Amino acid sequence: MTTILEQLFYSAPGQVVAGKLGLPEPEVLRRGRVGPAGPVATATLAGSSLGTDTVAILGVDTIAALVDDGDELPAYPQRLGALVVDARGLQQLSELEQLRAVLRPAVKGLQPSGRIIILADDQVRGIEAHAVRQALDGINRTVGKELRHGATTNLVYVSADAEPNDLTSTLSFLLQGRSAFVDGQSWTVRSSAAAPPISERPLADKIVVVTGAARGIGAQIATVAARDGARVVCVDVPAGGESLAALTNQLGGTALQLDITAADAGERIAAHVASRYGEQARIHGMVHNAGITRDKLLVNTDAARWASVIEVNLAAQLRMNDALLDGRPGGLADDGRLVSIASTSGIAGNRGQANYAASKAGVVGLVRALAPELAGRGITVNAVAPGFIETEMTAKIPFVQREVFRRTNSLGQGGNPIDVAETIGYFLDPASAGVSGQVIRVCGQNLVGA
Amino acid sequence: MNAPRSAVIVGGNRTPFVKAGGAYAQASNLDLLTAALDGLAARFGLAGQQLDEVAGGAVLKHSADFNLTREAVLGSALAPTTPAVDLQQACGTGLETVLYLHNKISMGQAEVGIGAGVDSASDAPITVTDGLRRALLTANRAKTVPARLAAFSAIRPAQLIPVAPQVVEPRTGLSMGEHQAATTARWGITREAQDELALASHQHLAAAWSSGFFDDLVTAYLGISRDGLLRADTSMEKLAALKPVFGGPDGTMTAGNSTALTDGAAAVLLAEQGWAATHGLPALARIVDAQVAAVDHTSGDDLLLAPAHAVARLLARQRMSLGDFEFYELHEAFASTVLATLAAWESDTYCRDQLGLPGALGSIDRSKLNVNGSSLAAGHPFAATGGRIVASLAKQLHARGSGARGLVSICAAGGQGVVAILEAV
Secondary structure (H helix, E strand, O other), X not given: OOOHHHHHHHOHHHHHHHHXXXXXXXXXXXXXXXXXXXXXXXXXXXXXXXXXXXXXXXXXXXXXXXXXXXXOOOOOOOOEEEEEEEOOOOOOHHHHHHHHHHHHHHHHHEEEEEEEEEEEEOOOOOHHHHHHHHHHHHHHHHHHHHOOOOOEEEEEEEOOOOOHHHHHXXXXXXXXXXXXXXXXXXXXXXXXXXXXOOOOOOOOOOEEEEEOOOOHHHHXXXXXXXXXXXXXXXXXXXXXXXXXXXXXXXXXXXXXXXXXXXXXXXXXXXXXXXXXXXXXXXXXXXXXXXXXXXXXXXXXXXXXXXXXHHHHHHHHHHHHHHHHOOOOOOOEEEXXXXXXXXXXXXXXXXXXXXXXXXXXXXXXXXXXXXXXXXXXXXXXEEEEEEXXXXXXXXXXXXXXXXXXXXXXXXXXXXXXXXXXXXXXXXXXXXXXXXXOOOEEEEOOOEOOOO | OOOOOOEEEEEEEEOOOEEOOOOOOXXXXXXXXXXXXXXXXXXXXXXXXXXXXXXXXXXXXXHHHOOHHHHHHHHOOOOOOOOEEEOOEOEOHHHHHHHHHHHHHHOOOOOEEEEEEEEEOOOOOOEOOHHHHHHHHHHHHOOOHHHHHHHHXXXXXXXXXXXXXXXXXXXXXXXXXXXXXXXXXXXXXOHHHHHHHHHHHHHHHHHXXXXXXXXXXXXXEOOEOOOOOOOOOOOHHHHHOOOEEEOOOOOOEEOOOXXXXXXXXXXXXEEEHHHHHHOOOOOOEEEEEEEEEEOOHHHOOOOOOHHHHHHHHHHHHHOOOOOOOOEEEXXXXXXXXXXXXXXXXXXXXXXXXXXXXOOOXXXXXXXXXXXXXXXXXXXXXXXXXXXXXXXXXXXXXXXXXXOOEEEEEEEEOOOEEEEEEEEEO
């Protein structure tokens, strides 16, 4: 429902006033499998060639990064598409100056929806090196808040033995529009034996199951997986069957109507996969997207309200994982992918959402605990934590409150469901074998939960 | 010589059934049938696939819908190169479309297809009177203005009243309910027995919905995700309080133990067994045999007892007895139709004189009858009932285990009946 206030705000004179008030029309973000238009600059600070080698595999033409060496600030001849800084090997606080020196011209010259990508060591030794490692996070978060026009910065911690192949899917994701709403974040990529080369259709002929697929973010997850080549199994409750069927037919997948809180939900998913795709078929990606909210202040939350949210958002996926991981026909493949949805509400807490925050923070715990357990089977376990995403659900938030939520992040706008879906697509990519146990916020660097 | 072919039921899909004039009041037969096909396509990954044929039909049908099923295919997710045919045998339509596809697949004329049916009592065709229609056609043919005026002058005011379709037997002028009321009285079927059957139908259907039985048999439509006529909380007391609607003031047939006018559509996917296996489709059950029969209700036969005859012939041909089934699906046109059919099979006299048998065909174990509810609770969109029953029974049999058999019996207007034997693959 559009209120008069909202109509006024989005009218032409309203937008002029909004601009004066510091609420300008937000930048249209670069999205999809589209790289930056401008050149990609690379810089190596302490001798590591991982960044440049990985960018070379991606087939991206690069230029040398400009360095602010104290005289006049050098300027890029044209708007810069991205800066990839390899900061691995930095040990001393004094060496952080090198990072400042390459960031300064790049931040100034970055084009709209441009990218800063910083690579750093995951494991370091010594007190000063730990301080440096953490300092990089502070720099990354701050640059994120200073960048304009939809440009983003992210920090990737890389294990010592990682090869360029382990990092290609991550750098490709970060450079492309797929990471449009991921900003100011950091996560870790490790070496893996199984990372294949990247591809435009990385999920070709692979089976991806998405729960809660009938609408909103779930529908986008299924759509992106299908775009990336997957055979999608779209799961939702029978009440959502009509839109589930429409989406499934559009994507050429199969629909499975199922209440995921049923005791045998995992068994039924596996049975469906074995029935439709053969006894030998296995799930490549299981995306636990289905979730509900039953918001009330804790003082008004009864046992039923509490239980239903924990059950749907967390307990059900624990049960389904048990069934899908026991080796049965139609279960999760070795080298498969488990993906869950956390939330900034889970990370930061949110007034009126104690049950929801419990379930979503619980997802973070689940991901961190399960990832090492399944590493031996090549299965990765990750989660996204969406911030403010434009969905039917968030459209129901009152206008002023919604406008505040929407804008209180570094990109000054809400994300789209596809931004969440693209990040999940990055996790699902077979080339992301070295990405596990990670929770990536898709929030435009929201102030909440920072 | 070709390898032996076996047609199997892969699965089914239907819309929830709702009372006429309810949530689907604005939906046409075409809309409903398209929705049923789309749900089936999604369940089995048929989007964009060319099937060998879709057979469908409706009982209450607009003349503009002469190609109803083909139009539904064109509006669905199926490949537009999928051919379609319309069939009709009153309430036997749904089962007949399944048998048509089954037989084509068995004969090697098709590998995969859909049998479907739809009816919308809400979207029933309203026509003009015969007198008005003739006058309009005459006027249309007239070449001069005076001749055209003369044609129009033949129209009488009473002929201007539109004609709604009626569920009336053309040769007796009696409604189906009135015919059945005579059968009910003749067989001495009590009000209590009818209400008990209706109650069981509601209880069974409610339990099936609660257990998730319909998760892979029904797809929500227009915001409705459960059968609208279902009264999970009904009771013998509530049913007993209803007034008779057929058979006069002393009649025993009420709105509670007779089916209501209903809107809905159902579809069943069939395929050659080997084809299904290579295309990643399950095989739930196969159709062992089927039989159609008719009675002469114009000479006083019970209008809706033709299935009793059809079953007798089918069992004789298959050398089977009435007790050889795990499940019995007897369409509940009226509670008393089911009860009269059972009574007929138990009657030495009827079986000897009418069915040509040496004695009674026998009794069935009532605990195996309509175990997931039937038309009294689910509703009865005429041509959709066959698809509802076949898909549900195939699932039940498959869950029971290979070789389990079930009997389907559906009565139809015109004194006809279609019956079939299903067996779990």
